Amino acid sequence: MYEDETGYKKGEVQKRKIVETEIFSVDERIKIISEIFAITEKGTEEST
Template identity: 90%
Template sequence: MMYEDETGYKKGKIQKRKIVETEIFSVDKRIKIISEIFAITEKKGEEST
């Protein structure tokens, strides 16, 4: 019984870590997308002048 509780606790810890990792990844992705859009708009601004 004690062993089951131990593995259940560890499983929950791993799941929490996975959620945090995916959140960090999505933030990085968003920053990359935003910076790419910004670079495109900067180029368009240069072309018009």
């Protein structure tokens, strides 16, 4: 593997991982999950 003077190796994939966290209350989590189930159920009903 080729390596230049800066130490970069050709073919090496350089990745940065960005992680953001959100704080949700229990009520907000329940609401979000309920909405997800409603959307998936609607999609299931339309496909049959």
